[in-house]
Amino acid sequence: MQGNSDTPSWVTLTEGEQLVWNGHPSLRSVGGTFVVGLILIAVGIGIGALFEDVIRLLSLVPIGLGLFIAGVTYVNYRSVQYVLTAEEVYKKSGIISRNVVNIRLDRIQNTSYTQSLPERFLGYGHIQIDTAGTGGSDLILEDVPNPEHVNGLITEYLDKVRPQPDEQPQSA
Structure with missing residues (x-):
């Protein structure tokens, strides 16, 4: 039933x-790691907005890393019930x-x-x-x-x- x-x-x-x-699990237990991912994304966006050419391309590194960290953290959180x-x-x-x-x-x-x-x-x-x-x-x-x-x-x-x-x- x-x-x-x-x-x-x-x-x-x-x-x-x-x-x-x-x-x-509590979101608070993973909050710090998730925030680190979001900060990396924000830093990458900031670098991309302030600089041009090669440095702008380098902004993709913190954005990608931030997306990866935030994504893995969220998936790990949602995968346990x-x-x-x-x-x-x-x-x-x-x-x-x-x-x-x-x-x-x-x-x-x-x-x-x-x-x-x-x-x-x-x-x-x-x-x-x-x-x-x-x-x-x-x-x-x-x-x-x-x-x-x-x-x-x-x-x-x-x-x-x-x-x-x-x-x-x-x-x-």
């Missing part, structure tokens, strides 16, 4: 499952080749989030998701906007899929 219009085409929802959160449903967490990466990792909420043992000082100031961070039987993080959602909120959503839905202590099956 496909969900509402916000559900990405690569996510298949089961009957009754709903989309909880859908996002990309995170989805939380009532039953699973997904991470998709890639444009030409696609890699989708999904973890069922009932398999998750622990979640945590981290933010460095600059990341706290800019409002993004990383969420680590651990499942049973592994030594490290099974899935890391990088540069998530408002990671405290998103981690809280994951925890909220984890509590809904985990059996409560009074619901544990009785052994005979």
Whole structure:
């Protein structure tokens, strides 16, 4: 069953499952690199406007480099997407080749989030998701906007899929 219009085409929802959160890494995490690309473009345009002949031709170098940096930064940003449903967490990466990792909420043992000082100031961070039987993080959602909120959503839905202590099956 496909969900509402916000559900990405690569996510298949089961009957009754709903989309909880859908996002990309924070634009703030790539903003500096993107701005460098735009500055190079502006410098190239400025050189082209001020000078003539050979120097004007040389202005194409910073313009091309700036377009490349800004373009690659934007494509990398758009190529990663995170989805939380009532039953699973997904991470998709890639444009030409696609890699989708999904973890069922009932398999998750622990979640945590981290933010460095600059990341706290800019409002993004990383969420680590651990499942049973592994030594490290099974899935890391990088540069998530408002990671405290998103981690809280994951925890909220984890509590809904985990059996409560009074619901544990009785052994005979």
